Amino acid sequence: MQAIRSQAFRWLGVLGLVVLTVWLVRHHRRGAEEVREHRPDHHPSHAPESARPSQAKTSSREVQDNTEPALSRRISADAGFFAGDAPAADRQARFDALRAHLLRADSAAASAAIRAYLSSGNDVVTGLAFRVGGEGALDSAPSMRVFLLDLLGSIDPPAALDLSRRVLESGNSADEYAIALRNLAWNDSGGELTGELRQGFSAMLAREDWRAEAADGFLEALDAGVLLRDEDSFSRLLDLNRSALDSGGAALSRACFIALDRIVEADPGMLEMFRRDPGLRDRLTPDQRASLLSRLDIRRAAHQAILTEYLASAQDSGELDYFAAIFPNGNRFHVNRLFSPPNPVMSIADRMEADRVVLGELGRIPLAVGSPGEKAVKVIRERLGESLERADAGK
Amino acid sequence: MFHPLRVSHLFWLAAALFPASASAAKIFYSKPSLSKQSVGLVQSKVDGYWYRGSGTVAYDPKLIVSCGHVYYDSGKWATEYTFHRAWHAKGYPRRSQGVAPRGLSYFTSYVDACRTRGSESNAAFASDFTVLYGYSSFGTAAEVWDNSATAIRSWSRYKEIVGYPSEIDYTGASGACYQHSTGWFTYGAYQLRGRYHEFDDVSTGPGNSGGAIFIYQSSTDKDLFTGVLVSGARRMAGVVALDASTRSLADSSLGAKLSSRAFRNDNPVVLPDGGESFSAVSIPVSGVSGTVSKASLGLSVDAGSGELEAYLRSPGGKIRWILKKGGSLGKPSNTLDLGESFAGVPADGEWKLFLRDARGGKLATVRSTTLTLSSASR
Numbered sequence: 001m002q003a004i005r006s007q008a009f010r011w012l013g014v015l016g017l018v019v020l021t022v023w024l025v026r027h028h029r030r031g032a033e034e035v036r037e038h039r040p041d042h043h044p045s046h047a048p049e050s051a052r053p054s055q056a057k058t059s060s061r062e063v064q065d066n067t068e069p070a071l072s073r074r075i076s077a078d079a080g081f082f083a084g085d086a087p088a089a090d091r092q093a094r095f096d097a098l099r100a101h102l103l104r105a106d107s108a109a110a111s112a113a114i115r116a117y118l119s120s121g122n123d124v125v126t127g128l129a130f131r132v133g134g135e136g137a138l139d140s141a142p143s144m145r146v147f148l149l150d151l152l153g154s155i156d157p158p159a160a161l162d163l164s165r166r167v168l169e170s171g172n173s174a175d176e177y178a179i180a181l182r183n184l185a186w187n188d189s190g191g192e193l194t195g196e197l198r199q200g201f202s203a204m205l206a207r208e209d210w211r212a213e214a215a216d217g218f219l220e221a222l223d224a225g226v227l228l229r230d231e232d233s234f235s236r237l238l239d240l241n242r243s244a245l246d247s248g249g250a251a252l253s254r255a256c257f258i259a260l261d262r263i264v265e266a267d268p269g270m271l272e273m274f275r276r277d278p279g280l281r282d283r284l285t286p287d288q289r290a291s292l293l294s295r296l297d298i299r300r301a302a303h304q305a306i307l308t309e310y311l312a313s314a315q316d317s318g319e320l321d322y323f324a325a326i327f328p329n330g331n332r333f334h335v336n337r338l339f340s341p342p343n344p345v346m347s348i349a350d351r352m353e354a355d356r357v358v359l360g361e362l363g364r365i366p367l368a369v370g371s372p373g374e375k376a377v378k379v380i381r382e383r384l385g386e387s388l389e390r391a392d393a394g395k
Numbered sequence: 396m397f398h399p400l401r402v403s404h405l406f407w408l409a410a411a412l413f414p415a416s417a418s419a420a421k422i423f424y425s426k427p428s429l430s431k432q433s434v435g436l437v438q439s440k441v442d443g444y445w446y447r448g449s450g451t452v453a454y455d456p457k458l459i460v461s462c463g464h465v466y467y468d469s470g471k472w473a474t475e476y477t478f479h480r481a482w483h484a485k486g487y488p489r490r491s492q493g494v495a496p497r498g499l500s501y502f503t504s505y506v507d508a509c510r511t512r513g514s515e516s517n518a519a520f521a522s523d524f525t526v527l528y529g530y531s532s533f534g535t536a537a538e539v540w541d542n543s544a545t546a547i548r549s550w551s552r553y554k555e556i557v558g559y560p561s562e563i564d565y566t567g568a569s570g571a572c573y574q575h576s577t578g579w580f581t582y583g584a585y586q587l588r589g590r591y592h593e594f595d596d597v598s599t600g601p602g603n604s605g606g607a608i609f610i611y612q613s614s615t616d617k618d619l620f621t622g623v624l625v626s627g628a629r630r631m632a633g634v635v636a637l638d639a640s641t642r643s644l645a646d647s648s649l650g651a652k653l654s655s656r657a658f659r660n661d662n663p664v665v666l667p668d669g670g671e672s673f674s675a676v677s678i679p680v681s682g683v684s685g686t687v688s689k690a691s692l693g694l695s696v697d698a699g700s701g702e703l704e705a706y707l708r709s710p711g712g713k714i715r716w717i718l719k720k721g722g723s724l725g726k727p728s729n730t731l732d733l734g735e736s737f738a739g740v741p742a743d744g745e746w747k748l749f750l751r752d753a754r755g756g757k758l759a760t761v762r763s764t765t766l767t768l769s770s771a772s773r
Binding site for chain 2: 089129132134135137151153157186219222223252258259291325326330331336337341349355386387388390394
């Protein structure tokens, strides 16, 4: 009896192991492709990108050959790599490694090797995006030419300037054009190249094919307008915005708006153009108009006048509602920039002080009783008042 | 007849398979847990729609670090948003139970601004965060570990993700409005792009955007806030590691004064007479927190009859001309104000000064160079 029971237990154990094994194998194989998404509520999911990067392996004892032939061979080898079908993560690792290698190399040799490639007429699509890093240089580039033109700007600025002028003249590629403009800006030490930069920027904005394509380089080069920060560039960006909206290019308009907003944040005086030429406001959507005008500094008399007129004339109640919710605008874009320096950040203390002044000045804006403008000012005063009261109460 | 050897075979088979499956054990929110007082629920209204996310009081009681896409979308700023620190209840809090930030710094790019709701690419995720500020305290701030990307990737460091998922991805259970925590785990993340990393087999849920990742630092016995959760799926979690730029932004928001440090190279460099190439002088910089606000360069040169050309290059490759052909240093020893030419550039790394003596005749010698960098720090 005991032997039968013992045997039964053994069979049960075997059966249990079999079931467990089968379950484990099936569980391990289960699982559809993961769909990666942003994590707020109510967002759609999108297709994931490729697999994990393989770590770029370099010998810890690698001795860098700094001669031009060796660097040229390296560039060619990496161009060959990019022409293949490696996954995106590996491409990025290769890009980073080549960039670091050339930056470390002897500048004269690296410059010669780069210029040799750029004058060869060859090019290879890297499969990477046009992405600006934190210092105005590229974190990734869509082609070898764009990559090397960008790097030349760091390695040999005078040579980069010469080459860039030819690129600007030929105007074959929006991405290359963007980097060529950037190299021009980097070589502009005392304003002697500002006119050329302005001309190049205007020419870029006038390119209908590039506006329609809205390539990443073109979009990032809108930042040149922020560097120039003059009325001509501001006006041209407004024109571009209108043109984009009229042709269904809402996306381009959004990028345009970033540049416009950053110009106004750095220099609110630019908003006085709206007073001199009210027609400029029509180059913006109601929301864009509200957002730009939310940067009015009503400590200035001229801006008080603009605000008064805006509140009295705004047609769209949605526009005024949005304006009242964000004026005075305490938000800012923090952008990796090809051209412009970062806008100064107002400290919390300074912002608070500015809000107090605005609260006082708002009381002096003449508005018709019961008008939409008056209601908007009431909302603003309540909002600002509440946050300042809370701050004063030390809550 | 039952054969004992077959039993042992199955046993070893199961034992071999089980560790493989155990290593794929998932890290997820198994139950609500109020783990971190500095983490809170965020409600924001953008273009008429309400969204929820998570945020962490960090750097200072008046600052919150969160993701970006809950506060700006399709060209519009959020018009209402409140932060509810350490909220832990089934239902949503009333607006009056939270604190409204005054404004925010939203990290984006011209390219990303084009896309509705942001591009779902690694590069876009890498910049998907925000620093919000207020006039009132949001609560006790978490201590921060900047530049912790290496620790996030480590397989031996203990990590914890905290946030407010509306739904638990892995189980499908409702998260309601409870705070959740993964508990401590040691999985290492993979770096996908810059500061953006992903964990395999770690999942949270929608609504967790802006949630925090903490790392336990054994040397100080502290849980340190090190990154923001910005993306996820059923078996992965994407986080952005904090770094010098978030620290600088935080310091600037708080009105931190500029502090300066000087870095010197006293090795004399003789420039080739009438040379075509530039000679490089290395100026290593380390220990400067945050990014550069202002810079100046001190040069001591015996120029003879030479004509100097010089440009300075940051560790990341940005250049700025110091002297161009026809320009003059003025005096043999001079300090040149570079202003904000390198503003926003991470300070640490190898800076290089490139010089050339463009005119032949007499040798020019660079006796010393001093790079002074100012950054906002508290």
